[in-house]
Amino acid sequence: xxxxxxxxxxxxxxxxxxxxxxxxxxxxxxxxxxxxxxxxxxxxxxxxxxxxxxxxxxxxxxxxxxxxxxxxxxx
Amino acid sequence: xxxxxxxxxxxxxxxxxxxxxxxxxxxxxxxxxxxxxxxxxxxxxxxxxxxxxxxxxxxxxxxxxxxxxxxxxxxxxxxxxxxxxxxxxxxxxxxxxxxxxxxxxxxxxxxxxxxxxxxxxxxxxxxxxxxxxxxxxxxxxxxxxxxxxxxxxxxxxxxxxxxxxxxxxxxxxxxxxxxxxxxxxxxxxxxxxxxxxxxxxxxxxxxxxxxxxxxxxxxxxxxxxxxxxxxxxxxxxxxxxxxxxxxxxxxxxxxxxxxxxxxxxxxxxxxxxxxxxxxxxxxxxxxxxxxxxxxxxxxxxxxxxxxxxxxxxxxxxxxxxxxxxxxxxxxxxxxxxxxxxxxxxxxxxxxxxxxxxxxxxxxxxxxxxxxxxxxxxxxxxxxxxxxxxxxxxxxxxxxxxxxxxxxxxxxxxxxxxxxxxxxxxxxxxxxxxxxxxxxxxxxxxxxxxxxxxxxxxxxxxxxxxxxxxxxxxxxxxxxxxxxxxxxxxxxxxxxxxxxxxxxxxxxxxxxxxxxxxxxxxxxxxxxxxxxxxxxxxxxxxxxxxxxxxxxxxxxxxxxxxxxxxxxxxxxxxxxxxxxxxxxxxxxxxxxxxxxxxxxxxxxxxxxxxxxxxxxxxxxxxxxxxxxxxxxxxxxxxxxxxxxxxxxxx
Numbered sequence: 272x273x274x275x276x277x278x279x280x281x282x283x284x285x286x287x288x289x290x291x292x293x294x295x296x297x298x299x300x301x302x303x304x305x306x307x308x309x310x311x312x313x314x315x316x317x318x319x320x321x322x323x324x325x326x327x328x329x330x331x332x333x334x335x336x337x338x339x340x341x342x343x344x345x346x
Numbered sequence: 347x348x349x350x351x352x353x354x355x356x357x358x359x360x361x362x363x364x365x366x367x368x369x370x371x372x373x374x375x376x377x378x379x380x381x382x383x384x385x386x387x388x389x390x391x392x393x394x395x396x397x398x399x400x401x402x403x404x405x406x407x408x409x410x411x412x413x414x415x416x417x418x419x420x421x422x423x424x425x426x427x428x429x430x431x432x433x434x435x436x437x438x439x440x441x442x443x444x445x446x447x448x449x450x451x452x453x454x455x456x457x458x459x460x461x462x463x464x465x466x467x468x469x470x471x472x473x474x475x476x477x478x479x480x481x482x483x484x485x486x487x488x489x490x491x492x493x494x495x496x497x498x499x500x501x502x503x504x505x506x507x508x509x510x511x512x513x514x515x516x517x518x519x520x521x522x523x524x525x526x527x528x529x530x531x532x533x534x535x536x537x538x539x540x541x542x543x544x545x546x547x548x549x550x551x552x553x554x555x556x557x558x559x560x561x562x563x564x565x566x567x568x569x570x571x572x573x574x575x576x577x578x579x580x581x582x583x584x585x586x587x588x589x590x591x592x593x594x595x596x597x598x599x600x601x602x603x604x605x606x607x608x609x610x611x612x613x614x615x616x617x618x619x620x621x622x623x624x625x626x627x628x629x630x631x632x633x634x635x636x637x638x639x640x641x642x643x644x645x646x647x648x649x650x651x652x653x654x655x656x657x658x659x660x661x662x663x664x665x666x667x668x669x670x671x672x673x674x675x676x677x678x679x680x681x682x683x684x685x686x687x688x689x690x691x692x693x694x695x696x697x698x699x700x701x702x703x704x705x706x707x708x709x710x711x712x713x714x715x716x717x718x719x720x721x722x723x724x725x726x727x728x729x730x731x732x733x734x735x736x737x738x739x740x741x742x743x744x745x746x747x748x749x750x751x752x753x754x755x756x757x758x759x760x761x762x763x764x765x766x767x768x769x770x771x772x773x774x775x776x777x778x779x780x781x782x783x784x785x786x787x788x789x790x791x792x793x794x795x796x797x798x799x800x801x802x803x804x805x806x807x808x809x810x811x812x813x814x815x816x817x818x819x820x821x822x823x824x825x826x827x828x829x830x831x832x833x834x835x836x837x838x839x840x841x842x843x844x845x846x847x848x849x850x851x852x853x854x855x856x857x858x859x860x861x862x863x864x865x866x867x868x869x870x871x872x873x874x875x876x877x878x879x880x881x882x883x884x885x886x887x888x889x890x891x892x893x894x895x896x897x898x899x900x901x902x903x904x905x906x907x908x909x910x911x912x913x914x915x916x917x918x919x920x921x922x923x924x925x926x927x928x929x930x931x932x933x934x935x936x937x938x939x940x941x942x943x944x945x946x947x948x949x950x951x952x953x954x955x956x957x958x959x960x961x962x963x964x965x966x967x968x969x970x971x972x973x974x975x976x977x978x979x980x981x982x983x984x985x986x987x988x989x990x991x992x993x994x995x
Binding site: 291292293294295296297298299300301303311312314315316317318319321323325326327328329330331332335 | 404405407409439440442443446447471532533535536539540543564567568571573576577661665666668669670779780781782783784785786
């Protein structure tokens with residue numbers, strides 16, 4: 272399952288980030304495989320989504336969220 | 347001694363920079379890119395420290411052109427003769443990723459000072475930092491815990507910098523770029539980043555203890571990005587900004603214009619009559635007016651923009667708008683420049699600097715002048731009042747108002763069209779990933795906002811002002827000088843004409859002015875234009891008015907009223923009536939619906955604004971883009987005016 276499919280407020284654990292460029296970029300922000308994040312916001316019309324990791328909220332486009340494979344912890 | 351201010355975005359780096367340097371900042375561009383380079387000087391115990399503020403980065407390996415500046419600077423370091431110290435700023439609430447950057451920089455052997463900033467927020471979030479343990483882990487790096495917003499820790503920072511300066515050994519001062527990987531070597535960079543991430547994580551776990559994290563509610567975000575409420579709030583915010591830039595700035599703008607006009611008149615009385623007086627009062631002072639008059643709009647727009655940015659709201663607006671403007675190759679951030687373009691393109695173009703992706707920035711900058719700005723309003727209203735009948739349609743709509751609205755709409759549609767085309771033809775020169783941090787809301791920091799406004803005005807006056815002034819003087823000269831023999835003859839023959847003899851003293855002056863304008867170089871140019879513009883339905887008078895309105899669009903009205911000043915037919919007083927009653931030799935009306943619409947459409951598209959071109963040059967670094975804009979929109983204007991005239995005629 273990937274991050275783009277989940278509803279708001281889902282708590283997930285990242286399994287893998289398939290896009291290497293995105294993987295490096297997210298790693299620099301402390302978001303790597305194994306960390307837990309919470310989906311916080313979804314923009315209308317299939318716009319970007321936002322998730323929270325520790326004290327940061329990060330937003331990415333839906334297309335990039337498809338590259339983040341996750342395990343759902345809580346709905 | 348050079349100090350490099352480095353750190354993640356949103357770590358309070360600029361606040362720290364403003365705290366250290368105040369308004370003693372110099373702003374320029376980093377070579378080759380349009381990224382603000384801010385430097386400031388701090389004098390301590392006889393040593394002059396030059397601080398350079400670099401764009402916020404997560405890693406030393408760039409992901410955008412803005413970030414590349416840091417990579418290039420680090421690469422340059424070992425060639426510099428001057429010793430350098432890196433000031434690494436980290437957000438106390440986000441130490442892990444701050445440490446990643448620190449670990450990368452430490453591997454380059456640059457002497458560093460670590461600044462743990464925004465400690466107040468971190469404490470409120472329940473973050474406890476074991477500074478002693480951290481010092482043990484980083485033996486060669488002084489550590490300063492700060493809250494730059496209130497100035498807490500400034501003295502300790504200055505002392506730490508001095509201490510590090512004294513520790514500099516010659517071989518340490520010369521840093522090396524060994525260990526800095528090639529910019530294209532992405533796989534190696536990933537491995538490198540991974541190992542530094544490992545270091546950062548280990549260090550973080552050793553020294554940070556997060557006590558019971560404070561449960562925060564993020565209700566505000568839910569409202570601000572709500573599918574209905576979110577757009578409603580954003581529209582309201584935009585409306586307020588637009589209204590303010592448009593309405594409030596009118597007062598200081600009037601004051602500036604009248605003030606400088608008064609100065610010009612006073613000087614005209616004071617100085618002896620002659621070419622010098624004419625140059626100062628007719629060329630230089632109006633030229634300066636043309637620069638200074640934009641300051642209120644720039645100041646106001648950047649006040650609001652800095653307010654939105656500093657409070658954290660802007661990223662929510664970008665989040666909402668991104669999807670809507672993406673098909674046109676723009677970013678959520680493009681909305682603010684485009685909208686402010688409706689008041690004035692100049693602050694709008696300057697605001698495109700906030701767009702991180704260079705292609706999206708270029709597209710936004712390119713189409714912003716198509717938004718109908720306030721300088722077009724005098725032209726629109728004059729022509730509409732002449733050719734569009736004042737009647738009500740659909741029982742409640744004013745036809746004239748409807749046409750005005752249609753002109754605005756036409757500009758917006760054209761902007762979207764051009765953006766859509768550019769999106770397809772422009773090459774994407776960087777991997778585009780939209781990754782945006784949405785910082786928590788915080789009260790705006792007034793010093794930062796006022797420094798931003800001050801900087802933007804300074805940049806405009808210093809870097810665009812000179813060009814605007816120079817070109818204004820050229821156009822003034824062209825409209826005030828001409829072949830002297832011809833001009834003298836024209837004035838002489840005027841004196842025998844009935845309309846001149848029968849006129850009173852003031853009218854005589856006006857008539858003479860119009861004859862002189864007609865016989866100036868600019869006037870001759872306008873007349874030369876006639877064969878070219880007659881297919882659009884214009885005569886030479888409009889040709890002259892269009893050529894002189896290149897200074898600024900509203901000059902069109904002024905030039906026409908000079909040219910029509912001698913027209914006293916049927917006791918018409920105002921310009922509108924004069925235009926309405928102007929006849930061709932065959933007795934038909936000169937300003938018909940067709941020629942009027944053609945003129946309106948021409949002004950929607952044509953980039954008749956020197957200042958916009960000058961700012962576009964400053965923001966893109968060359969004349970290439972402004973010349974493209976000028977030519978493309980000129981051709982666009984000509985062709986659509988031609989089509990409109992032929993359709994309505």
